[in-house]
Each structure stands twice: as structure tokens, then as C-alpha cells.
Amino acid sequence: MQDEDSEADHEPIAEAEIAGVSPTPGLDSEASRAEFRELVESAGAEIVGEIAQRRAKADPATLLGAGKVEEVAAAAASSNATVILVDHDLTPTQLRNLEDALPCRVVDRTQLILDIFARHARTREGQLQVELAQLEYMLPRLTGKGSSMSQLGGGIGTRGPGETQLETDRRRIQRKVLHLKDELESVRKVRGQQRHRREAVPVPTVALVGYTNAGKSTLFNALTHAGVLESSRMFATLDPKLRSLVLPSRRKILLSDTVGFIRNLPHTLITSFRATLEEVQKAEVLLHVQDCSSPTQEEQKAEVEKVLAELGAENKPRLEVLNKVDLLPEEERELLGPDAIAISARTGAGLDLLLRRIDAALVADPIVRRILEIPQDEGAVLAALDAGALIEAREFQEQRVRIEVSGPASLLGRYRRFWATPSSEVDPV
Numbered sequence: 001m002q003d004e005d006s007e008a009d010h011e012p013i014a015e016a017e018i019a020g021v022s023p024t025p026g027l028d029s030e031a032s033r034a035e036f037r038e039l040v041e042s043a044g045a046e047i048v049g050e051i052a053q054r055r056a057k058a059d060p061a062t063l064l065g066a067g068k069v070e071e072v073a074a075a076a077a078s079s080n081a082t083v084i085l086v087d088h089d090l091t092p093t094q095l096r097n098l099e100d101a102l103p104c105r106v107v108d109r110t111q112l113i114l115d116i117f118a119r120h121a122r123t124r125e126g127q128l129q130v131e132l133a134q135l136e137y138m139l140p141r142l143t144g145k146g147s148s149m150s151q152l153g154g155g156i157g158t159r160g161p162g163e164t165q166l167e168t169d170r171r172r173i174q175r176k177v178l179h180l181k182d183e184l185e186s187v188r189k190v191r192g193q194q195r196h197r198r199e200a201v202p203v204p205t206v207a208l209v210g211y212t213n214a215g216k217s218t219l220f221n222a223l224t225h226a227g228v229l230e231s232s233r234m235f236a237t238l239d240p241k242l243r244s245l246v247l248p249s250r251r252k253i254l255l256s257d258t259v260g261f262i263r264n265l266p267h268t269l270i271t272s273f274r275a276t277l278e279e280v281q282k283a284e285v286l287l288h289v290q291d292c293s294s295p296t297q298e299e300q301k302a303e304v305e306k307v308l309a310e311l312g313a314e315n316k317p318r319l320e321v322l323n324k325v326d327l328l329p330e331e332e333r334e335l336l337g338p339d340a341i342a343i344s345a346r347t348g349a350g351l352d353l354l355l356r357r358i359d360a361a362l363v364a365d366p367i368v369r370r371i372l373e374i375p376q377d378e379g380a381v382l383a384a385l386d387a388g389a390l391i392e393a394r395e396f397q398e399q400r401v402r403i404e405v406s407g408p409a410s411l412l413g414r415y416r417r418f419w420a421t422p423s424s425e426v427d428p429v
């Protein structure tokens with residue numbers, strides 16, 4: 001476990017109010033509200049009250065019904081709430097109308113998620129992406145009240161600028177958007193070059209995907225000893241992390257830890273998290289990490305599958321990894337069946353099986369062992385083999401290095417010209 005308070009540099013929001021509306025179909029309202037509470041807490045807010053509404057149809061002007069808006073206004077006033085969080089997306093008009101009718105700032109689901117993302121982005125690219133998504137989200141929603149781009153807690157209750165000021169703001173933001181896009185482009189160019197260098201050495205990548213909080217980072221750390229942030233807060237991970245890892249067959253792979261998914265993930269964010277998506281799209285195998293102790297495991301699974309389909313990654317080889325089995329009672333654990341990859345990233349249970357299953361999922365490129373004789377001046381070849389295979393013995397001769405290597409057939413095949421043994425003697429591992 002990592003330090004959960006490492007975000008302490010951000011001001012917590014003193015008081016907040018939730019107005020929940022009709023639950024997502026397929027998810028019961030209690031589960032849906034529990035998840036929203038987690039999101040709110042992940043944003044650092046304290047909940048002082050909750051109001052739910054079930055309506056056949058959303059009011060186009062205010063989302064909530066008129067009576068409900070009054071009820072929220074009264075509750076917010078009596079509890080001194082500083083912000084009202086709505087578990088739904090609001091159109092620009094709805095946001096404006098609600099802010100007019102309510103005594104404090106109103107924040108919808110997308111904006112809340114954007115705020116959490118803003119707190120957690122660590123790389124330059126991640127920060128630029130979130131800022132861009134925030135500005136683009138905000139632009140059509142600029143109103144007088146507290147619509148600063150600052151954090152959730154900023155500008156609360158402050159009366160905003162007048163119309164002229166708004167126009168100036170709008171233009172300023174548009175310029176900023178262009179500027180951010182430029183900057184992102186150059187950051188991405190650098191990352192593209194890095195990726196290119198990485199791809200010159202064919203090490204297969206395996207990407208962790210899954211719902212937020214499923215335990216991807218905990219598993220990543222357990223497998224690679226990387227020490228990335230694990231946290232009970234949602235969306236603790238935003239920027240993709242890559243680490244190499246050696247499987248039981250001695251094949252080296254790169255494991256990537258990425259952003260978690262959530263139902264109704266704002267679309268602006270799906271497209272803006274390009275670095276993450278690229279990891280998923282380029283991966284050879286996906287590990288779908290699921291929290292099997294969660295009462296909403298099935299819904300979460302369906303949501304992840306939906307996002308994978310949107311990324312065009314639904315047909316990639318995928319291992320279903322059932323995490324947090326330590327939280328399941330024995331009899332439920334048995335129900336998972338003998339073929340399930342049931343693990344606990346926390347206790348380490350099942351990780352050996354998982355590694356073997358990853359190995360087996362990479363059959364397209366089996367591991368073989370060979371002897372190669374490489375001229376000493378072919379440093380690049382030696383480096384490529386060192387990075388992508390295991391050099392088990394190394395013997396320096398006059399002008400050459402004689403090495404015994406076990407590695408993916410594709411990699412060794414590229415250096416056929418240095419093979420010291422005829423191919424019929426290939427010794428599969």
C-alpha cells in the first residue's frame with residue numbers, strides 16, 4: 001500500500017452536496033450511488049447530504065423537476081454546502097439554469113471526473129490532456145457564476161464576471177486550447193520517437209485493463225516491484241507505466257499499467273487519453289483485472305468490454321483475471337471454478353498461475369534456444385538480443401561473441417545469419 005495522502009497538496013472541499021438522479025439502467029440505485037460517493041471522495045470532497053430523484057424523463061431545462069430543485073436549494077442553504085454535485089451530465093443550459101436556481105456552484109459527473117483526473121495526472125502529456133479536456137468541456141458552459149477553471153473548491157460562491165468579461169474569457173480560453181494542442185503535439189512526437197525505439201526491440205507488451213479500483217496498479221507492483229501508486233481513490237493511475245518482467249518461460253515482456261475505466265466515462269477523455277489507449281491497442285495480450293469481491297463486478301465487466309470495443313480492442317487475446325479473492329469467503333472462491341485465474345494482488349495468491357497463463361497466451365511467438373556467433377562490432381544486435389531474450393552463456397572469441405540465447409522465435413529469426421547451429425537442431429524450451 002502506498003501513501004494515500006500523497007495528494008495532500010490539494011485543498012479538500014469543505015462541504016458538498018450530492019443530488020443524485022435516476023440510476024443507470026442495469027445498476028441498482030444503491031450501487032450507483034455508492035460509486036458516485038467514492039468518486040466524490042476521490043475528488044477530496046466531504047458529503048453533507050444526498051438527494052435522489054427518480055423521474056421517467058429528465059427535465060430539459062434543469063434535469064431535476066422544479067420541486068426537486070427547490071428541495072436541493074433549501075438543503076444546500078441549510079447545510080452550508082459549497083458545491084452541488086450531480087451524478088449525471090448536464091447540458092450547458094441545464095447547468096446555467098441550475099446555477100441560477102441554486103445557492104452555490106453546480107458540478108456534473110463529467111466535470112467531477114475531470115477534476116479527479118486533474119489531480120492525478122503526473123506526466124506532462126497527462127496534464128496537458130486533462131487541461132485540454134477541461135477547457136473544451138468548459139467553453140460552452142461559461143456562465144457568470146464561479147465558472148473558473150480552477151479546482152472544484154476554487155471560486156465557490158463568487159459572483160462571476162459580466163458579459164464583456166465572458167467574451168474576453170472565451171477568447172482567452174480558445175487561444176489557450178490552441179496553444180495546448182500545439183504543446184501536446186510536440187510532447188506526443190517525443191513519445192512517438194521513444195515508442196519507435198522501443199519497438200525496434202520486439203518485446204511483447206501485455207496491458208492491464210479494468211474498472212477503476214480493480215487493483216491493476218497493485219497487481220502491476222506485485223509483478224514488477226515497481227512501486228507505482230496504489231490507492232483506494234478512484235483513478236489513481238492516469239499515465240501509462242511500463243515495466244519489463246520475465247515470464248516462467250524466460251520470455252521478457254513489457255507490462256503496462258493504465259487508466260481505469262468507469263461507466264459513462266466522458267467521451268472527451270476517452271479520446272484524449274491517447275497514450276493509454278495506444279498501450280491497449282498495441283498490446284499483444286490484455287489482462288482484464290476484475291474486483292471479484294465487488295457486488296457490481298458484472299456491470300463493471302460489461303463496461304470495460306464496452307470501452308474495449310470502442311477502442312477496437314475487443315478481439316485481442318484477453319485473460320480474465322479475478323482479483324481480490326482474499327476478500328471472498330471460501331465457498332464463493334470455490335464457485336469460481338478450476339479454470340479461473342483467481343488471484344490476490346495483495347497477498348500474492350495465484351500470481352504464479354497468472355504468469356504461466358500469460359506465457360501460454362503468447363503462443364504466437366514461442367520461445368526457442370539457439371547458439372549465435374556475432375561479430376564484436378555488431379553492438380546493436382547484441383543489445384537487441386539482450387533486451388528481448390535471455391543470454392544464458394557468453395563466450396568471447398577472437399572477433400566474435402558466441403552466445404547461447406533463449407528468446408522469442410521471431411527475434412532469433414531476425415538474426416538467422418548469425419546462427420551457429422542448423423535450424424533442425426532447434427531446441428524448443
Ligand SMILES: Nc1nc2c(ncn2[C@@H]2O[C@H](COP(=O)(O)OP(=O)(O)OP(=O)(O)O)[C@@H](O)[C@H]2O)c(=O)[nH]1
Nearest residue numbers: 212213214215216217218231235236237260345346
Ligand atoms: N483486499 C484486496 N485489496 C486489493 C487487492 N488488490 C488491490 N486492492 C486494493 O484496491 C484498491 C485499488 O487498488 P489499485 O491497484 O490502486 O487499483 P487500480 O485498478 O490501479 O485503480 P485506478 O488506477 O484508480 O484505476 C487499493 O486500496 C488496493 O489496496 C487484493 O487483491 N485484495
Ligand SMILES: [Mg+2]
Nearest residue numbers: 216217236237
Ligand atoms: Mg491504478
